[in-house]
Amino acid sequence: MPCKNAVSWTVLISGYVENEKFDEARELYEQMPEKNVVAMTAMVTGYSKEGKMEEARTLFDQIQCKDHVSWNAMITGYTQNGSGEEALKLHSQKLKIGLRPDKWTLVSVLTACSTLALLKEGRQAHVLIIKHGYESNLSICNALITMYSKCGAILDSELAFKQIESPDLVSWNTIFAAFTQHGLYERALAFFNQMGLLGFQPDGITFLSLLSACAHAGKVNESIDLFEAMVSNYGIAPRSDHYACLVDIFSRAGQLEKACKIIEEMPFDADCRIWGSLLASCSVYVNVQIGELAAKKILDLNPHSSGPYVSLSNIYAAAGKWRDVARLRTLMKEHGVKKQHAHSWTEIGNKVHIFLGGDISHPDIDKIHLMLRRISTHMAVDDFVEIGVPWSCSY
Structure with missing residues (x-):
């Protein structure tokens, strides 16, 4: 090309990033005469795919006029790299400057809430979904099912599924996974029968969830029947899973x-x-x-x-x-x-903390000890408000 403009540079850089050739994309980006928001956003995505979140955030902060795509690239990058807290903080900043959340933002936020088991923040995201009219979006609905399930609210997870007007196979598999996570074999089987009546064809993921539910429920004979039905009735070749x-x-x-x-x-x-x-x-x-x-x-x-x-x-x-x-x-x-080392986690002041077995160096260890002493004396959950500990623990 005798005359390369910003569009041609950006398209080529984005193409390399999308095809996971980040070294080539970085070389082109360094040669690009004038960087624009699209090219910079593509590089943020590339750094995120490489797991280099510090470099991604540095570049993100250098973007003068951030658009929805820029914000979503950074939020999604944090979520995919296990930094759910940073993703939620960035989402909050995006709302404060008046940017309307789109479906991609909300899916990432729900995923972050799922990873951290933050039910309160997940419900707040659900409010935004309803407020901005995304409650019929399948990707968001499926993410809602997962979020409620991983936060322990299986009834809300089931309700989120029932509110989908036209669930797809992903929706069915998501609710099966939710039932499996909570050991609800009978509920999973009932939904599987309903799925067949509605004409949906299960796939290998469907049977994987059902077999996992059998494992948790101790259903040996039922698992054999399901495995044989998967092969004989549906022609699905069993995988190692x-x-x-x-x-x-x-x-x-x-x-x-x-x-x-x-x-x-x-x-x-x-x-x-x-x-x-x-x-x-x-x-x-x-x-x-x-x-x-x-x-x-x-x-x-x-x-x-x-x-x-x-x-x-x-x-x-x-x-x-x-x-x-x-x-x-x-x-x-x-x-x-x-x-x-064994480890546990707890939520204190809307922040998740991880504790290793035998570790007493955590700055909030005294507050945790006080909380556990109150648990041992059978105090009500409401009593924890006195010490400012909105809590949910896993030990």
Whole structure:
């Protein structure tokens, strides 16, 4: 091109970013004579895809006239890189300067609320959705179902699904995943039957959710029926995830030999997740032989994992094999394997804090101790208002 203008530069840079060729995009951006908002936004997206959020934010702050796309690129980048708090802060700044939220912003905000389990902020986003007329948008409705489910409000999740006039397959799979997360097998099965009556064809993700629900509910026979129906009635080829669910179901039920047989007959090589599921059940049912096999397989795949050592040590201890327990601890030291610290999270003052086991360095640790002491004396939730702790804990 004899005369390259801002449009040609921007289109080429955006194309490289969209095709995940960020190094080429960055070289072109540095050569671009005059940067514009579109090119800068494309680079913000590129930095976000690379996980370089500091560089993305620095460039975002340099944009003089930010448009909706610029704000959404930065908010989405934070959400996709696990910085939900920063995403929500930026969303709040966008509202304060008078910019109307669009559907892309709201989906990212709902995703951030899901990740952080912030029900209050999720409800506030729902109000914005209704206020700006997005309640019929399928992407937003599906994100609402997930948000309410992950925040523990399964009834609101179901209500959000029922308010969709024309749900698609993603909507159905999203509500199935919500029921599975809460262990509601009967509800998931009822919706599955309703789905068939309405003429929707399930896919592999649908059956994955149903099989997971079977695992949580201990429905062994039902899981076999579902697996066979998936293959015979719907012609869906099972993936490794489906076999992993079957292994988990039989393992939870204590049928460890059958779980091993499924692993042997699988058309795939079992990964750490499948062997880990079997090993966890061996700890429950104190099966030393199969536990040793599962632990060995996991260590072959991931030699530096501490999980197999810990689980196998617990199996040996439950079986009274204390010499083997000592031997495993010695092996862990020799291989430099350290057990990961347990952790918990809590929300204090609308901010999520993570605590590691044995860590007393957190600035809010005294407030947490006070909260736990009040829990131990069976005080009502309303009493927590006295110490300014809007709380939701997971331990």
